[in-house]
Amino acid sequence: MHTETQETKISLFMSEAGSQGKKVRIYFDGQPLDVPDDVSVASALLMSGVRTFRSTPVSGSARAPYCMMGVCFECLVEIDGRPSRQSCLTQVRDGMLIQRQEGASGLNMQSAEN
Amino acid sequence: MATGVELFDLVVIGAGPAGLSAAIEARRFGLSVAVLDEQRRVGGQIYRAIEESSPRRREVLGPDYAAGTKLAQDFASCGAVHVGGAAVWNVARDKTVSYLLDGGSKKIQGRCLVLASGAMERPFPVPGWTLPGVMGAGAAQILYKSSGAVPTEPVVLAGCGPLLFLLAQQYLDAGVKIKALIHTTGTGDYLRAASHVLGALRGWKDLSKGSQMLKKIRSHGVQTFAGASAFAIEGAEKAESIAFTHNGQRKRVQASLVLLHQGVVPNTQLSWSLRAEHRWDEQQLCWIPVTDACGQIEETGIYIAGDSRGIVGAKASASQGRLAGLAIARQLQAISPEKFKALEPAILEEIRAHTQIRPFLDTLYRPQDAHRIPTDDEVTVCRCEEVKAGQIKKYVEVGCLGPNQTKAFGRCGMGPCQGRLCGLTVTEIIASERKVSPQEVGYYRIRPPIKPITLGELASFG
Numbered sequence: 001m002h003t004e005t006q007e008t009k010i011s012l013f014m015s016e017a018g019s020q021g022k023k024v025r026i027y028f029d030g031q032p033l034d035v036p037d038d039v040s041v042a043s044a045l046l047m048s049g050v051r052t053f054r055s056t057p058v059s060g061s062a063r064a065p066y067c068m069m070g071v072c073f074e075c076l077v078e079i080d081g082r083p084s085r086q087s088c089l090t091q092v093r094d095g096m097l098i099q100r101q102e103g104a105s106g107l108n109m110q111s112a113e114n
Numbered sequence: 115m116a117t118g119v120e121l122f123d124l125v126v127i128g129a130g131p132a133g134l135s136a137a138i139e140a141r142r143f144g145l146s147v148a149v150l151d152e153q154r155r156v157g158g159q160i161y162r163a164i165e166e167s168s169p170r171r172r173e174v175l176g177p178d179y180a181a182g183t184k185l186a187q188d189f190a191s192c193g194a195v196h197v198g199g200a201a202v203w204n205v206a207r208d209k210t211v212s213y214l215l216d217g218g219s220k221k222i223q224g225r226c227l228v229l230a231s232g233a234m235e236r237p238f239p240v241p242g243w244t245l246p247g248v249m250g251a252g253a254a255q256i257l258y259k260s261s262g263a264v265p266t267e268p269v270v271l272a273g274c275g276p277l278l279f280l281l282a283q284q285y286l287d288a289g290v291k292i293k294a295l296i297h298t299t300g301t302g303d304y305l306r307a308a309s310h311v312l313g314a315l316r317g318w319k320d321l322s323k324g325s326q327m328l329k330k331i332r333s334h335g336v337q338t339f340a341g342a343s344a345f346a347i348e349g350a351e352k353a354e355s356i357a358f359t360h361n362g363q364r365k366r367v368q369a370s371l372v373l374l375h376q377g378v379v380p381n382t383q384l385s386w387s388l389r390a391e392h393r394w395d396e397q398q399l400c401w402i403p404v405t406d407a408c409g410q411i412e413e414t415g416i417y418i419a420g421d422s423r424g425i426v427g428a429k430a431s432a433s434q435g436r437l438a439g440l441a442i443a444r445q446l447q448a449i450s451p452e453k454f455k456a457l458e459p460a461i462l463e464e465i466r467a468h469t470q471i472r473p474f475l476d477t478l479y480r481p482q483d484a485h486r487i488p489t490d491d492e493v494t495v496c497r498c499e500e501v502k503a504g505q506i507k508k509y510v511e512v513g514c515l516g517p518n519q520t521k522a523f524g525r526c527g528m529g530p531c532q533g534r535l536c537g538l539t540v541t542e543i544i545a546s547e548r549k550v551s552p553q554e555v556g557y558y559r560i561r562p563p564i565k566p567i568t569l570g571e572l573a574s575f576g
Contacts, residue, residue: 012247012371013263016288018170036261038166043261051246051352058500062351064246066497066535068253069159070152070201071234071381073498073530074244084530084566089152089201 011049024094041087041098042068042075053077053087054101077101118221122148122195124442125211125224127202127384130158131428132420132435133230134185137194139439143448147194148222150213154198156186158232159252160428162259171262174287176280178428179259185432197222204562205229205384209415212562219571226415226442229385230435233378233421236400236481238273239488239495239503239539242347243374247354251281251375258284268293270356270369272345275377275479279327282336292336294367296358298376298482300341307478339365343482346490347372376481380422383534386560388416394553397476398425399486400538401557407462408441409434415445425476430468437461487542495543496536498529506540510547516556517541530566533558 015036022037028050035044042065045053052062054076065075068088078099079085087098124140126133129151137147149156157164161182172180189196197215204212210223235250242248251271257263268291271282282295332338344359348366355368382392385403390411392401402424409417417438420431440461444454488495491504501524506514509523517533517540520526526540527533533540537558545552 010370011266013257014266016170016258016262016264019168019262039261039263043257043263046257047261047263053246056500061244061500062246063244063497064249064352066249066253067235068249068256069234071531071534076530091154 011047012051013043013046015047024092024096026092026094026096026098028098029100035092037092037094039092040068041077041079041085041090041092041096043088044092045077045087045098052100055103057104060103119210120148120222121224122146122222123225123446123448124148124228124439125150125209125222125226126194126228126230127151127205127211128158128228128230128232128420128422129153129156129189129196129198130160130230130232130420130431131182131185132232132422132431132438133158133228134189135432135435136228136230136417136419136439136442137435138188138192139436140442141192141194142439143443145443145446145448147192148197148224149189149194150197150200150202150211150222152199152201156189156196156198157182159256160232161186162256167259168262171259174284175259176284181428201565202384203565203567205388205416207388207414207416214565214567214571217571219567225446227417228409228435228438228442229416229418229422230420230431231381231384231422232431233425234381234534235375236377236379236486237535237539238345238374238376238485239493239536240345240347240374240485241490241493242349242353244494244497245347245349246352247349247370248347248372248374251278251373252378254373255281255284258288264288264290265371267291267370269371269373270294270296270367271373271375272296272342272356272358273375273485274298274481275375276324276475277378278375279324279331281373281375282331283327286331286334286336292331292334293369294337294339295331296339296342296345296356296360296367298342298485299479303478303480306480307474310474310477337367344484345374376485377479378421378425379538380424381534382422383532383560383564385411385418385422386557387562387564388414392557394541394551395424397473399481399542400425409438410441415442417442426465426469426472430465433461433464433468437465486539487546488539495539496526496529496533498531498535499525499527501526501536503539503543506543507547510544514544515548516544517558518556520544521558527558532560532564 024037033048066072075087123145126149164182200213202213235252342358379400391404419434419438443449488503545555
């Protein structure tokens with residue numbers, strides 16, 4: 001298990017000084033987080049002390065966003081019950097339920113040509 | 115054809131400088147145009163969130179970013195249809211484009227297409243690059259552009275290339291503390307770059323801009339290490355420090371956030387999936403789709419513009435977009451061949467002017483061999499399926515000739531990123547082991563869907 005309580009002490013990122021705007025409430029692994037209303041889920045989590053977004057299917061090692069532009073698929077989380085959402089491409093919404101993704105992505109990358 | 119497929123004269127994929135410029139140009143000649151992009155708002159990564167960023171953020175990001183405002187305004191008033199939040203998962207040679215939008219799949223068809231999917235940061239396969247707390251410098255810049263997010267604790271920037279220095283300067287302007295700037299560019303790089311005499315002369319302004327940036331970074335008391343090599347990020351569950359070699363000594367800087375960068379490379383997923391021919395570019399160390407002078411693949415009516423056609427930067431990307439738009443207007447007979455011939459030279463001249471510094475920049479900021487082709491067998495190459503450099507070398511030992519065959523030996527390149535983050539590395543490792551050119555080794559065969567699609571989404575196909 002991850003020691004989220006320790007992790008949340010210091011976020012890797014924060015809002016720049018003087019920024020103010022509307023907030024929405026999202027939930028990460030059941031924990032409520034108040035985040036800016038106009039950011040991606042990945043941004044919101046990185047600004048809220050979340051360090052680990054998922055664990056890998058192969059070795060279970062911890063991963064977090066790397067590219068922030070939809071190419072690396074490291075930021076996959078479960079959003080509102082749907083697994084393997086790219087959190088850097090998904091906008092936050094009030095009441096959104098986000099879960100850390102453990103293990104297999106469940107993504108079907110089989111060829112559509114078959 | 116399935117019913118309900120929207121038809122346009124031109125469908126553009128990508129709303130960065132190339133895609134927007136292609137759309138504006140085609141609209142000038144009365145063509146119907148739709149522009150699809152994965153982001154909700156226009157701008158691409160270079161002008162990310164340009165329409166909504168605060169004056170303060172624009173000031174920090176500087177005039178090269180603010181230049182996107184006019185482009186976004188011109189696009190908004192040009193009469194093209196903008197489809198934001200569209201994840202393109204297939205492009206067919208009949209110019210039908212399939213995309214996901216709000217959980218459903220839709221189709222759109224163009225008489226011509228422009229693919230303008232831009233660039234991505236070059237993978238940086240070194241020990242520890244998969245640890246949480248390690249990101250691309252470009253990724254961190256996107257966080258600032260899109261969310262105003264800045265590092266909380268003193269940050270380390272490591273690697274090479276203009277974007278690394280630019281981000282350092284932007285962070286200092288934004289009041290962010292930089293713990294160290296560790297860059298790989300050394301005396302040898304300057305000497306090699308200087309051999310591009312003409313480029314060096316023309317690049318003088320950029321070079322002095324670069325050295326002024328470095329001066330400014332140092333004047334803020336930022337520890338700077340030049341000519342550094344052999345990066346390794348250390349930490350158990352997350353980044354704790356970066357180790358590197360500098361002046362012959364192994365050094366270490368503690369950091370919870372390490373931002374890596376060693377240039378950008380074309381995002382070629384679409385052109386590969388179309389089975390277009392690609393050539394290995396020895397100067398840019400990446401694949402470049404083979405096109406005619408206007409960016410057209412074979413005689414397909416499918417054009418490529420901007421950084422996805424080879425790294426040229428934002429200004430030349432916009433010019434290439436206009437050129438593609440103009441060529442398409444000719445092809446669809448919205449303008450005469452004579453008019454095309456009258457307008458083409460000025461755009462070609464713009465492209466030439468904006469790209470003449472490239473050989474110089476590519477040489478000066480050439481990523482180090484050991485940061486592209488891992489010497490440490492334990493380095494993870496395929497992040498999705500966790501295939502290490504040593505495993506790929508073993509595959510070659512037992513007869514693996516190219517990236518596709520690695521899939522027969524293991525799951526390299528078969529995860530959700532479909533080789534985007536490992537493809538270049540795998541090609542270069544195999545080429546190095548076989549002692550042949552990357553061209554001979556080739557690349558993964560990219561098959562649709564190029565974005566993950568669920569059965570539910572597929573079922574909603576119109």
